[in-house]
Amino acid sequence: MTLVGTLVFLIGILGLFALDRDSRDRTSKALWLPVFWLLIIGSRPVSAWLQGGRPVEAVGFEDGSPFDRNIYLALMIVALAVLFQRRAAVGRMLLDNWPVLLFFVYCAMSVVWSDYPEVAVKRWIKSVGDLAMVLIVLTDPDRLNAIKRFLARVGFILLPWSIVLIKYYPDLGRAYSKWEGTAFYVGVAADKNMLGMTCMIFGLGAAWRFIHELRGAGRRKMLIVQGTIFGMALWLISTANSMTSLSCFGFGTALIVATSFRRLARTPTRVHLMVAVVLLASSSVLFLNIGGGVLSAMGRNPTLTGRTDLWQQLLQIDHSPVVGAGFESFWSPERVDRLASVLKWAPNEAHDGYLEVYLNLGWVGILLLGTVIVTGYRTVIRCLRQDPEMGRLKLSYFVVGLAYSFTEAGFRNLTPIWIAFLLAVVKVPTTRMVRTTSTLFAPEREARENSSPAIAEHETAVSG
Numbered sequence: 001m002t003l004v005g006t007l008v009f010l011i012g013i014l015g016l017f018a019l020d021r022d023s024r025d026r027t028s029k030a031l032w033l034p035v036f037w038l039l040i041i042g043s044r045p046v047s048a049w050l051q052g053g054r055p056v057e058a059v060g061f062e063d064g065s066p067f068d069r070n071i072y073l074a075l076m077i078v079a080l081a082v083l084f085q086r087r088a089a090v091g092r093m094l095l096d097n098w099p100v101l102l103f104f105v106y107c108a109m110s111v112v113w114s115d116y117p118e119v120a121v122k123r124w125i126k127s128v129g130d131l132a133m134v135l136i137v138l139t140d141p142d143r144l145n146a147i148k149r150f151l152a153r154v155g156f157i158l159l160p161w162s163i164v165l166i167k168y169y170p171d172l173g174r175a176y177s178k179w180e181g182t183a184f185y186v187g188v189a190a191d192k193n194m195l196g197m198t199c200m201i202f203g204l205g206a207a208w209r210f211i212h213e214l215r216g217a218g219r220r221k222m223l224i225v226q227g228t229i230f231g232m233a234l235w236l237i238s239t240a241n242s243m244t245s246l247s248c249f250g251f252g253t254a255l256i257v258a259t260s261f262r263r264l265a266r267t268p269t270r271v272h273l274m275v276a277v278v279l280l281a282s283s284s285v286l287f288l289n290i291g292g293g294v295l296s297a298m299g300r301n302p303t304l305t306g307r308t309d310l311w312q313q314l315l316q317i318d319h320s321p322v323v324g325a326g327f328e329s330f331w332s333p334e335r336v337d338r339l340a341s342v343l344k345w346a347p348n349e350a351h352d353g354y355l356e357v358y359l360n361l362g363w364v365g366i367l368l369l370g371t372v373i374v375t376g377y378r379t380v381i382r383c384l385r386q387d388p389e390m391g392r393l394k395l396s397y398f399v400v401g402l403a404y405s406f407t408e409a410g411f412r413n414l415t416p417i418w419i420a421f422l423l424a425v426v427k428v429p430t431t432r433m434v435r436t437t438s439t440l441f442a443p444e445r446e447a448r449e450n451s452s453p454a455i456a457e458h459e460t461a462v463s464g
Contacts, residue, residue: 002168009164016156016228019221025145030082034133035153037075041414042158042198043188046071054172072126079132089139089429096427099371104131106368107327110361114326123328127413134422143428144390148209152229155202159232162187162195166239185240193408194415196242201416203233204252204400208393211260248404251278252396259392265384272381275399282403306343307351307407313342314350314359324362328413349412353405356412369411373402376425383428398424 040046047065048054083090094101107124114120140146165173166185175186189195206229213222237246258274259265317335319325325332331348340346350356357365380398384391401421404410410417 005168006164009160013156013160016160016225017153019225020152020156022145025142025149027142027146027149028140030079030136031140031146031150032153033075033079033082034136034150037079037129037133038150038154038416038419039157040071041419042154042194042201042416044190048190052172069122072129076125076129076132079129079136082136083132083139086139090135092429093135093139093426096429097425099368099375100131100422100426103365103368103372104128106364107361110323110327110329110365112326113320113323114329115332116329117326120327120329123413127327130413130419131422134419134426137423138426138428147390147393147423148205151202151205152209152225155205155229155233158188158198159202159229159236162189162199162236163232166236185236187236187240192240192242193245195240196237196245197404197408198416199233199236199240200245200249200252200400200404201397201420203230203237203249204256204396204420205393206230206233207253207256208396211256211392212389215260244404244407247282248400251282251403252400254278255396255399256392259384259388259395262388265388265391268381268385271384271395275377275395278399279402283406306345309343310339310347310351311355313339314355319359320362321358322362323364324358324360327360330356330359349409351407351409353408353410353412356409372425375427379427380424394424397421 043049045065045068047067050067104127107127111117111120111124137143137146137150162173165187167173173185173187174183175191176183184192185195186192187195189198206226210223210226210230213219213226233249237249255274255278259271264270317338319330324330336346336348350359354366354369357369361368376398380391380394383394397420401410401417401424404417408417409415410421412418
């Protein structure tokens with residue numbers, strides 16, 4: 001039965017790729033680089049799969065696999081080569097997105113005062129890889145279809161394979177809590193929260209395309225493909241019992257549906273009101289205890305499964321409130337041991353994205369992140385008005401990134417939620433300028449110049 005089930009799912013995955021093919025799409029082969037990158041950070045390290053694939057605990061603060069390091073490095077080198085070929089487009093994009101660039105520069109500067117500068121440098125280099133992969137997607141000459149293919153290729157693999165591991169290979173698809181001994185479903189991920197996050201991101205991508213097809217071309221095969229992925233994402237999030245991901249999945253899907261109505265999408269006041277309602281409602285339920293038994297209905301206790309106790313302890317730990325402990329440097333072995341002795345469990349993140357940034361980068365980091373959020377929101381609203389199809393996805397990823405970070409470390413490198421947030425906030429200049437670039441993965445340029453009128457029309461649009 002296990003073999004039959006596995007073969008059925010493998011055939012199904014191939015079927016998803018076949019049905020999703022569109023002869024009019026002319027995306028660069030370089031798009032496979034961010035696909036491979038996200039396949040890794042959305043599941044488990046390659047070394048873990050080669051050693052049997054079992055879920056493993058996080059490596060020590062100063063440890064790391066040389067094999068995985070070399071894989072990340074190889075992907076980054078090729079990615080930087082692609083971006084060098086597209087340097088005119090990349091340069092303009094970085095200048096237009098100076099808040100994002102400034103945030104990354106400050107992260108690099110914070111390495112200087114880290115207690116573990118060598119570790120911080122390695123982690124910052126990987127964070128640059130996140131940005132490089134996003135830039136490859138957004139500088140693709142067929143940008144809209146590049147985003148669609150990027151999300152589809154990763155989702156078609158990670159989501160069905162998670163179901164296979166959970167149903168047929170429990171030793172690989174399930175894990176056990178070291179502190180409580182309880183079992184939980186992880187699929188291809190390392191823990192249930194990561195599985196929920198991964199499914200949320202690609203489930204929203206499927207919802208975005210499904211709604212577009214439903215209200216537009218209505219191609220039956222696309223509706224089947226995206227409806228299948230959406231259903232898988234919903235089932236996996238529910239099975240993993242990741243309430244943060246499930247609630248954000250609902251918020252994000254609702255925003256995509258609401259903004260599919262053109263009159264609403266082109267009225268900024270109504271969009272602002274929707275965003276405010278989502279963020280205020282979620283934050284009020286979580287932090288102000290407004291909403292009665294909402295938390296209980298979601299399976300959460302008033303301490304948010306120990307999060308409030310963790311937050312209190314974190315705020316009592318000595319570190320520089322102005323500049324923080326240094327990029328990804330707060331969770332040193334000494335601090336983790338101290339927290340574990342008090343909480344009786346060993347956290348490796350603040351379970352709050354804003355607090356995580358404060359601990360690592362201080363108030364300066366919070367100020368720079370706030371600038372990214374404010375300018376990014378302006379970018380999202382402008383894109384929603386000028387390019388509604390792209391804007392719907394950007395708005396969903398932006399709001400979900402903010403809401404998810406209320407109870408999880410959403411602004412952390414090498415996570416799908418951070419990649420999605422960057423896709424949302426990065427401002428894209430006119431696509432016409434991008435067409436003057438990359439020959440490294442040609443000859444797709446010539447084919448693209450003879451591609452469909454829909455692509456040509458999209459390339460002349462200015463989006464946020």
